[in-house]
Amino acid sequence: MVSGNAAAADRPVLLDIDRMTVTYASSRGPVTAVSSLSAKIHDGEFVSVLGPSGCGKSTLLGVVSGLLKPSAGQALLGGIPVKGPRPDVGVVFQRPTLLPWLTVMENVMVPVRTLKLPQKEYAARAEALIEMVGLHRFRNHYPNELSGGMQQRVGIARALVHDPKLLLMDEPFAALDAMTREKMSLELQRIWTDAKKTVLFITHSIPEAVFLSDRILVMSSSPGRVVEDIACDIPRPRNLDTLEEPSFAAACNRLRRLFDAIEVGAQH
Numbered sequence: 001m002v003s004g005n006a007a008a009a010d011r012p013v014l015l016d017i018d019r020m021t022v023t024y025a026s027s028r029g030p031v032t033a034v035s036s037l038s039a040k041i042h043d044g045e046f047v048s049v050l051g052p053s054g055c056g057k058s059t060l061l062g063v064v065s066g067l068l069k070p071s072a073g074q075a076l077l078g079g080i081p082v083k084g085p086r087p088d089v090g091v092v093f094q095r096p097t098l099l100p101w102l103t104v105m106e107n108v109m110v111p112v113r114t115l116k117l118p119q120k121e122y123a124a125r126a127e128a129l130i131e132m133v134g135l136h137r138f139r140n141h142y143p144n145e146l147s148g149g150m151q152q153r154v155g156i157a158r159a160l161v162h163d164p165k166l167l168l169m170d171e172p173f174a175a176l177d178a179m180t181r182e183k184m185s186l187e188l189q190r191i192w193t194d195a196k197k198t199v200l201f202i203t204h205s206i207p208e209a210v211f212l213s214d215r216i217l218v219m220s221s222s223p224g225r226v227v228e229d230i231a232c233d234i235p236r237p238r239n240l241d242t243l244e245e246p247s248f249a250a251a252c253n254r255l256r257r258l259f260d261a262i263e264v265g266a267q268h
């Protein structure tokens with residue numbers, strides 16, 4: 001791992017998070033969740049955001065997805081300020097947000113209906129994505145008939161169905177068992193490579209971030225800011241053997257030490 005990523009830096013900036021501050025009004029007064037946070041994500045990059053619980057990761061994703069208005073600063077996507085949800089963005093939320101009265105297939109097709117895309121054409125894509133997340137047998141089931149992890153996998157298929165350029169993922173694998181998690185990490189790497197997507201991926205897991213990312217943004221505890229921007233240059237494609245490599249262990253250890261330092265700093 002080195003600081004700075006020459007290859008990605010040559011590509012145009014797709015997402016520019018510019019001095020973003022979000023202050024929530026709460027019963028105990030205003031809470032500043034993120035403070036003047038800046039980051040640039042280049043076209044085709046896979047960037048993870050790592051940070052302690054409550055540091056503002058979901059808040060950051062809320063602004064980038066257009067669901068939350070920042071108190072100051074802005075997010076620019078392709079140079080245009082994000083003012084609301086956009087068709088070229090797919091979002092996987094921290095909790096599965098499926099519509100209980102729709103089947104798995106119908107839930108995955110929601111973006112197609114909302115964006116008024118051709119149903120027939122996209123139905124085949126939805127089927128393929130449901131197969132990819134291992135839920136083909138459950139395509140006609142309702143969310144309450146699925147486990148939390150299965151519901152989350154429906155959310156992943158739904159985020160990809162309209163083929164968005166930018167994929168925002170908020171701890172998408174947190175509810176999955178270890179084996180499914182590993183399988184989904186490999187699948188996500190494949191989707192990212194084949195479909196040439198840009199991914200902003202939030203996770204609590206250091207190994208997951210190191211395995212998937214070109215770059216890792218480390219956030220401080222609240223109010224959240226980016227305190228480290230670390231390039232992760234382990235050769236691709238990465239596979240299960242990557243997990244055994246010394247460079248992988250070294251990258252994970254370096255991040256663990258960084259986190260310890262941040263947490264010790266926050267306590268003083």
Ligand SMILES: Nc1ncnc2c1ncn2[C@@H]1O[C@H](COP(=O)(O)OP(=O)(O)OP(=O)(O)O)[C@@H](O)[C@H]1O
Binds near residue numbers: 026031056057059094
């Ligand atoms: N709607 C809200 N009203 C008031 N405060 C909020 C609201 N949403 C979040 N917060 C506060 O903002 C801060 C950041 O929350 P956020 O959910 O973005 O953190 P996070 O990094 O995603 O945490 P986790 O890793 O636990 O998911 C926290 O202190 C939280 O209490």
Ligand SMILES: [Mg+2]
Binds near residue numbers: 057058059094170
């Ligand atoms: Mg969160």
